[in-house]
Amino acid sequence: MAAPLSASRLVEALRAEGVTVHEVPGWRTNNRNHKGAWGPVNGVLIHHTVTGPGTDVVNLIYDGHSALPGPLSTGCITKDGVVHLTGNGRANHAGGGDGRVLDAVINESYSGRPPATQKHDGSPGAVDGNARFYGWECENEGDGKDPWPRVQYVAMVKATAAICRAHGWGAKSAIGHLEWSDWKVDPRGIDMTDFRRDLAACLALPAGQWKGNDDMAFGDDDVKKLWYGDHIPAVPPPYNNADWLKGNKTWTAKYAIHTIAASGRETLARVKAIEAKVTSLEVGGVDLDALADKVADKLAERLAE
Secondary structure: OEOOOOHHHHHHHHHHHOOEEEEOOOHHHOOOHHHOOOOOEOEEEEEEOOOOOOOOHHHHHHHEEOOEEOOOOOEEEOOOOEEEEOOOOOOOOOOEEOHHHHHHHHHOOOOOOOOOOOOOOOOOOOEEHHHOEEEEEEOOOOOOOOOOOHHHHHHHHHHHHHHHHHHOOOHHHEEEHHHHOOOOOOOOOOOHHHHHHHHHHHHOOOOOOOOOOOOOOOOHHHHHHHHHOOOOOOOOOOOOOHHHHHOOHHHHHHHHHHHHHHHHHHHHHHHHHHHHHHHHHHHHOOOHHHHHHHHHHHHHHHHHO
8 A cells, every 4th residue: 555646646647657747726635625635645546538529638638527527537548748847636537346356456466457347436335446546537438439549559658657656556457447347338449458468568668668569469450550651441341340349359359360370371381382392393304493483483472462
């Protein structure tokens, strides 16, 4: 358990990690501390905002709305990768959650994922997450289709690393809202196991060193671009699968890997067949040098297809 970071210490940690910080005017005194405890703190919760491009998302997270007063998180991470600080203290972001999950976060005792949550806000025995977690609200429509730009994802990892590093926590101190409350699905489109892997890679380096390039998991758009180049079809014939349209990165990545592997096996089989034919001709007085040239030309044509 740890005492919360001061506002100045949080800003210092974020800037050391290399993120772009915007201090929203008034954020240092914007909190819900009059409604309950703030701390001891145990981790960082990742959310999506469920907002589209027409929303003033930073002010929404700062002020809240009629049904839920702000601040709605420690900060809002927009699609351009800027970390907008919106609250310093207790915020209306986590709600009630599962005490078993909190214990697993505190002890960093789980494997790939924390135990499946069985609680939500208002559940008997639910733990007050607003007292225990920093929160990042990350700009996204939350429909599974809205993309997560790389610059935003990298900022999310680095901003989380800044808090974890300042407290001496590991990557398992960061969880998604869906891992805290069984009512929630955020951050939809991000696999928190992948996120924690990237967070661990960031924390393994000195502050500000992680670039989030080769270390970072490919998203759906990255897989499509790797597969098709710069001309990504809306629906790739003959693979008209609904998962493509939904942006299911697990399906598309898995499909790409399986197809590449199958292509490699087919190419290897062709090469072995050619080798067998060449071997059978060695005893027939054939000009193998001339034949080898023809085989090489034919193989090059096949591989270029």
